[in-house]
Amino acid sequence: MPFISIGDLNEKEIIPGYSGRAMHTGTMTYMYWTVDEGAIIPEHAHMHEQVATVLKGKFELTVDGETQLLEPGKVAVIPPNVKHGGRAVTPCELLDVFLPEREDYKF
Amino acid sequence: MPFISIGDLNEKEIIPGYSGRAMHTGTMTYMYWTVDEGAIIPEHAHMHEQVATVLKGKFELTVDGETQLLEPGKVAVIPPNVKHGGRAVTPCELLDVFLPEREDYKF
Numbered sequence: 001m002p003f004i005s006i007g008d009l010n011e012k013e014i015i016p017g018y019s020g021r022a023m024h025t026g027t028m029t030y031m032y033w034t035v036d037e038g039a040i041i042p043e044h045a046h047m048h049e050q051v052a053t054v055l056k057g058k059f060e061l062t063v064d065g066e067t068q069l070l071e072p073g074k075v076a077v078i079p080p081n082v083k084h085g086g087r088a089v090t091p092c093e094l095l096d097v098f099l100p101e102r103e104d105y106k107f
Numbered sequence: 108m109p110f111i112s113i114g115d116l117n118e119k120e121i122i123p124g125y126s127g128r129a130m131h132t133g134t135m136t137y138m139y140w141t142v143d144e145g146a147i148i149p150e151h152a153h154m155h156e157q158v159a160t161v162l163k164g165k166f167e168l169t170v171d172g173e174t175q176l177l178e179p180g181k182v183a184v185i186p187p188n189v190k191h192g193g194r195a196v197t198p199c200e201l202l203d204v205f206l207p208e209r210e211d212y213k214f
Contacts (some may be wrong), residue, residue, distance in 0.1 A: 002170040002183045008196075025184050027156060029208055049134060053202075055162070055179075064108040072112075072162075076109045077132050097204060099134055 002101035008033050012070075012107045015041060017088070022105040029102040033094040043085035045084070047097040050078040115138050118214045122148060124195070129212040136209040140201040142166070150192035155205040157185040165198035168192075 009021035009032070011056050017039025023030040029048075035057075043062065052061060054070045061070050063084045070076060098105075114140070116128035124146025124158065130137040136155075142164075159168060161177045168177050170191045177183060185191050205212075 002173070002189075003168075003175045003177075003181065003183055004184065005139065005181045007180060023182070023184075024154065025158060028158070028204075030182070032156065051132060051135070051137065061110075065111070068110045070110075073114060074110065074112045075130070075137070077111065077130075078109055082109075091119070097135075 006093050010107060013041075014105075020105070022102070022107065024067045024101050024106065027100060028067045029104060029105055031096045031098065031099040031102070033092070033095075033096065034096060035088040036090040037088055041085050045081050045083045046098075046102075047080050048087055048100060048102060049080050050076075050084075050099075051097045052076040052079075052084075053095040055093040059092050059094060060087045060088040060089050065103065120165075122146075127212070128151050129209070129214065130151055131208050131213065132159045134207060136212055138209070138214040140199070140203065142195040142201060144195055144198045150190050150191050152188050153205075153209075154187050155187045155207060155209060157162050157191075157206075158176040158204045159183040159185065160202040160204075161194065162202055164198040166199050166201060167194045169185040178201060185207075188197045190214075 013019045017036035021032045030042045120126045124143035183213045
């Protein structure tokens with residue numbers, strides 16, 4: 001079944017203010033986030049490559065010590081094991097793509 | 108440099124009505140399309156896994172003989188070597204993620 005409605009996926013609050021719906025393709029995990037204004041994700045790192053996209057809103061992201069404001073049209077490519085964290089400047093809809101799959105997002 | 112503005116990437120019309128900007132991460136290619144209303148991409152297949160996302164507009168996609176209307180919030184996961192094609196019902200902005208990288212989109 002190649003077609004997936006994001007709204008049909010289970011939603012889970014992973015950390016306060018960050019609720020996600022996860023789609024797993026077998027090779028990648030697509031995580032669709034709804035984020036509350038002001039919510040902070042502390043700096044962290046993981047073995048997955050990550051591409052961070054803001055679908056709606058403004059999100060301040062720090063990658064390896066460099067901070068920039070992401071909006072639709074500006075993305076971040078985060079290599080494996082590189083520290084990153086951020087803050088929702090407005091309510092946001094985000095898409096994070098992880099390679100390989102995030103086993104911890106299988107809920 | 109982890110931050111990339113899509114508008115800074117080179118744009119190329121790949122087939123009539125489909126202009127794309129390609130971002131290559133080393134493992135994946137992110138292709139950001141601007142598509143004219145009514146433009147058709149004929150059925151084709153490739154060895155890359157593909158996840159098709161409509162960022163703006165409505166796009167009618169056929170995957171392995173099944174046709175559905177994609178809009179923001181509904182995506183398609185196209186396995187390697189599976190035939191697919193489609194038509195822009197409205198002017199569209201699309202994001203296709205390919206795994207592995209599309210060598211033919213390095214322009």
